[in-house]
Amino acid sequence: MxxxxxxxxxxxxxxxxxxxxxxxxxxxxxxxxxxxxxxxxxxxxxxxxxxxxxxxxxxxxxxxxxxxxxxxxxxxxxxxxxxxxxxxxxxxxxxxxxxxxxxxxxxxxxxxxxxxxxxxxxxxxxxxxxxxxxxxxxSPAVVRQLIAQVADGTGPGDRAALARRRLAGLGEREREVAVAVGRGRSNAEIAADLYLSVPTVKTHVSRVLTKLGLNNRVQIALLVHDAGES
The missing domain is CATH 3.40.50.2300 (Response regulator)
Structure with a gap:
């Protein structure tokens, strides 16, 4: 058979x-x-x-x-x-x-x-x-280069204060993940750094996007840079 x-x-x-x-x-x-x-x-x-x-x-x-x-x-x-x-x-x-x-x-x-x-x-x-x-x-590293060259209509001080307030609304682990994304770390690297599983990191990234009303990891990197934490 x-x-x-x-x-x-x-x-x-x-x-x-x-x-x-x-x-x-x-x-x-x-x-x-x-x-x-x-x-x-x-x-x-x-x-x-x-x-x-x-x-x-x-x-x-x-x-x-x-x-x-x-x-x-x-x-x-x-x-x-x-x-x-x-x-x-x-x-x-x-x-x-x-x-x-x-x-x-x-x-x-x-x-x-x-x-x-x-x-x-x-x-x-x-x-x-x-x-x-x-x-x-x-990559977030290239985003940081762009930020140094391109200006939008918001003053840098105002933008930094707003970014810090938005990050303050995250949970501790979510904030750690957001900062790691802003520093250009991959999900696997973040998982290793924070002793988490990759699926858990992905969940945190999704929550960060939802809480901050962002579309993608690039926008997380921009926000973290604005807050002066990248």
Whole structure:
């Protein structure tokens, strides 16, 4: 009597991507690059931030690759609008970095990170896969470099005081985890440092995000830096 072979697991659904850039050549390059990647599907394209919400409603993308600078509604405004929705897609900003002074504001608005427009194709594909899996594509160390270069409209003293008040509302262990995230520690590293299991660390990170009303680990890192604890 032979044992029944287990049924093969179904293949994971492809990562659905919306491309948003006012330059048709950039969109074409991204479409060719991502369209040939295994497990990634381009579901729609937009030339301006004003087109994003209707396309998200129609196609339910997992990830939006969004240019920051567009003529009518820029990527920053579109990201802020998207991230206020229930169950929003992840947003990765496309930028030239050296000339774009809105990167930090985009991260504060809830973007999961950013990639340079001239990033090698495999890295852009990897960025899409990471954010679809809930991982940021910008390390806290790079966030700190950005903070030193980019200013928003809030005075640094006011921002620091507000950040400290928000962190004070966390439990002791949650605060330890938040500070560790702000210092660029991975879940495994935090677990080792604090003698916790990795699932427990993940639970604490989720609670920190919920209590602070944040979208992702990058925003935790920004808040910890603002409080002067990174």
């Amino acid at each position: 032979t044992e029944t072979e287990p049924a093969p697991e179904p293949a994971p659904a492809p990562i659905r991507v919306l491309l948003v850039d006012d330059d048709p050549l950039v969109r074409s390059g991204l479409r060719l690059m991502l369209g040939g990647a295994s497990g990634v599907e381009i579901v729609a394209e937009a030339a301006d931030g004003s087109e994003v919400e209707p396309l998200v409603d129609a196609h339910a993308p997992d990830v939006v690759l969004m240019d920051i600078r567009m003529p009518t509604v820029d990527g920053l405004a579109a990201t802020e609008t998207l991230r206020r929705r229930p169950h929003p897609p992840e947003v990765v900003m496309l930028t030239t970095f050296n000339t774009d002074d809105h990167v930090l504001r985009a991260l504060r608005a809830g973007a999961a990170g950013f990639v340079l427009k001239h990033t090698p194709p495999p890295q852009i594909v990897e960025a899409v896969r990471k954010v679809a899996a809930g991982e940021p594509v910008l």
